[in-house]
Amino acid sequence: xxxxxxxxxxxxxxxxxxxxxxxxxxxxxxxxxxxxxxxxxxxxxxxxxxxxxxxxxxxxxxxxxxxxxxxxxxxxxxxxxxxxxxxxxxxxxxxxxxxxxxxxxxxxxxxxxxxxxxxxxxxxxxxxxxxxxxxxxxxxxxxxxxxxxxxxxxxxxxxxxxxxxxxxxxxxxxxxxxxxxxxxxxxxxxxxxxxxxxxxxxxxxxxxxxxxxxxxxxxxxxxxxxxxxxxxxxxxxxxxxxxxxxxxxxxxxxxxxxxxxxxxxxxxxxxxxxxxxxxxxxxxxxxxxxxxxxxxxxxxxxxxxxxxxxxxxxxxxxxxxxxxxxxxxxxxxxxxxxxxxxxxxxxxxxxxxxxxxxxxxxxxxxxxxxxxxxxxx
Amino acid sequence: xxxxxxxxxxxxxxxxxxxxxxxxxxxxxxxxxxxxxxxxxxxxxxxxxxxxxxxxxxxxxxxxxxxxxxxxxxxxxxxxxxxxxxxxxxxxxxxxxxxxxxxxxxxxxxxxxxxxxxxxxxxxxxxxxxxxxxxxxxxxxxxxxxxxxxxxxxxxxxxxxxxxxxxxxxxxxxxxxxxxxxxxxxxxxxxxxxxxxxxxxxxxxxxxxxxxxxxxxxxxxx
Numbered sequence: 001x002x003x004x005x006x007x008x009x010x011x012x013x014x015x016x017x018x019x020x021x022x023x024x025x026x027x028x029x030x031x032x033x034x035x036x037x038x039x040x041x042x043x044x045x046x047x048x049x050x051x052x053x054x055x056x057x058x059x060x061x062x063x064x065x066x067x068x069x070x071x072x073x074x075x076x077x078x079x080x081x082x083x084x085x086x087x088x089x090x091x092x093x094x095x096x097x098x099x100x101x102x103x104x105x106x107x108x109x110x111x112x113x114x115x116x117x118x119x120x121x122x123x124x125x126x127x128x129x130x131x132x133x134x135x136x137x138x139x140x141x142x143x144x145x146x147x148x149x150x151x152x153x154x155x156x157x158x159x160x161x162x163x164x165x166x167x168x169x170x171x172x173x174x175x176x177x178x179x180x181x182x183x184x185x186x187x188x189x190x191x192x193x194x195x196x197x198x199x200x201x202x203x204x205x206x207x208x209x210x211x212x213x214x215x216x217x218x219x220x221x222x223x224x225x226x227x228x229x230x231x232x233x234x235x236x237x238x239x240x241x242x243x244x245x246x247x248x249x250x251x252x253x254x255x256x257x258x259x260x261x262x263x264x265x266x267x268x269x270x271x272x273x274x275x276x277x278x279x280x281x282x283x284x285x286x287x288x289x290x291x292x293x294x295x296x297x298x299x300x301x302x303x304x305x306x307x308x309x310x311x312x313x314x315x316x317x318x319x320x321x322x323x324x325x326x327x328x329x330x331x332x333x334x335x336x337x338x339x340x341x342x343x344x345x346x347x348x349x350x351x352x353x354x355x356x357x358x359x360x361x362x363x364x365x366x367x368x369x370x371x372x373x374x375x376x377x
Numbered sequence: 378x379x380x381x382x383x384x385x386x387x388x389x390x391x392x393x394x395x396x397x398x399x400x401x402x403x404x405x406x407x408x409x410x411x412x413x414x415x416x417x418x419x420x421x422x423x424x425x426x427x428x429x430x431x432x433x434x435x436x437x438x439x440x441x442x443x444x445x446x447x448x449x450x451x452x453x454x455x456x457x458x459x460x461x462x463x464x465x466x467x468x469x470x471x472x473x474x475x476x477x478x479x480x481x482x483x484x485x486x487x488x489x490x491x492x493x494x495x496x497x498x499x500x501x502x503x504x505x506x507x508x509x510x511x512x513x514x515x516x517x518x519x520x521x522x523x524x525x526x527x528x529x530x531x532x533x534x535x536x537x538x539x540x541x542x543x544x545x546x547x548x549x550x551x552x553x554x555x556x557x558x559x560x561x562x563x564x565x566x567x568x569x570x571x572x573x574x575x576x577x578x579x580x581x582x583x584x585x586x587x588x589x590x591x592x593x594x595x596x597x598x599x
Contacts (some may be wrong), residue, residue: 120509131504
């Protein structure tokens with residue numbers, strides 16, 4: 001590969017380095033695994049317009065995304081927000097009207113038809129409605145992408161067996177899709193997408209047609225695959241639950257633009273944009289802010305967020321008893337983001353203004369995030 | 378009693394006519410599929426929103442198909458006599474009736490193929506494209522297997538239609554059961570011959586339809 005200046009590498013220290021001048025697949029590259037992040041997918045100012053009966057419909061308005069190798073990147077949005085179009089531009093099932101799509105150093109929109117076909121074989125995709133060949137058995141469906149590559153029959157057979165084991169469908173090899181449950185069909189979809197050992201897996205609403213229990217089992221399968229194979233996963237969904245269970249990073253899309261993005265914990269625990277808040281409240285009960293405003297003036301309300309180890313330690317109790325501040329828990333959640341525990345409590349702190357201020361400072365010293373919602377006088 | 382004169386009919390001639398009909402049916406079906414299947418695939422793929430979208434090519438093909446389909450078979454048969462002579466050297470008998478049968482049935486079959494392909498789930502096509510399938514691979518590994526039940530049904534319908542066309546080709550001396558019915562039943566008022574040929578045709582159509590339905594059932598996976 002002689003392509004130069006296409007890969008964006010940014011080091012952890014500044015996180016905004018210029019595009020790196022050397023391709024990691026070229027000779028003598030300077031890529032440092034310890035200090036640099038390899039970006040697998042970059043979307044630069046991607047626009048998509050449709051022309052329907054003389055009218056122009058804009059689906060994407062300048063999308064910028066940067067997805068690291070090996071992470072699970074979630075894109076959440078309501079229906080019609082453009083998320084489906086967005087994921088389909090990544091493998092060019094939808095050709096963007098403008099902008100760049102760079103996958104592992106290759107500018108996808110510049111590829112010829114044949115090169116694009118080759119490159120698509122390194123990008124797996126699974127779908128909401130599974131899209132399996134109804135005329136082929138489970139084994140033949142999984143073998144399908146390998147047959148497209150004209151691999152030898154013996155190799156195909158071995159790989160199919162391996163994949164059937166991986167997705168837990170042993171014993172179902174010779175069934176037809178119509179004989180399978182939704183969850184099993186998606187497992188076939190996943191096995192098929194992984195057959196060619198892709199570097200990226202795109203999930204287009206992969207769990208939206210499944211019941212909650214099956215959704216969880218498919219999500220944990222995706223997480224296992226991500227960890228064991230190091231494959232980069234991009235998924236779109238309208239369910240915060242999906243993001244919370246397995247994603248590392250999240251982008252919120254609304255009206256064809258990314259309105260908020262970042263690590264899931266940041267976005268989930270401190271949502272900024274109204275759409276994001278909307279999605280977060282889908283998943284947790286939030287305390288009515290009118291309720292807080294309506295309370296007497298002499299009380300202080302805070303939202304305390306703790307994450308990781310602190311979730312299981314009596315930090316709150318220790319600080320409050322030391323400062324002698326009585327408190328009431330008005331609302332709270334203790335749960336997990338992916339596998340990191342977190343808690344978020346809305347507290348009413350009773351006591352003198354100075355003591356309360358002290359207690360808040362002390363909580364912050366302990367590393368808790370404290371947002372003062374209303375200060376008592 | 379001489380078995381050859383049961384009901385006072387010439388059974389040897391009826392047997393020969395039946396064989397001629399079967400011959401015409403099989404050969405014309407075979408050529409119809411050979412010509413109509415690719416034609417139907419091209420029609421479908423060049424239509425709007427498909428992988429080879431070509432409005433001009435589609436428009437021209439579609440027009441030709443419509444023109445041929447709108448000419449009644451009996452007239453078409455006479456119109457193509459010069460062409461038939463050019464292709465097979467005669468316009469008479471079993472051989473002479475095959476070209477007009479194919480010319481009439483291929484566009485009809487192509488339309489049925491187009492409709493069957495339209496039934497293939499768009500999502501499956503997209504999945505195959507996302508796996509880097511070439512257009513040829515799409516046809517070979519997705520469209521044809523997925524549309525198989527529909528295509529078998531299309532062949533069945535076409536074959537049955539061809540059986541009735543073969544009867545019509547009797548008018549211009551095409552041979553077969555239709556020819557027999559016209560020569561004896563119509564021109565010599567031997568109603569029994571007419572009834573017997575109709576019964577044979579009826580049985581033939583029943584067998585074809587049952588066979589086709591069985592095959593469709595067998596490949597139906599939905």
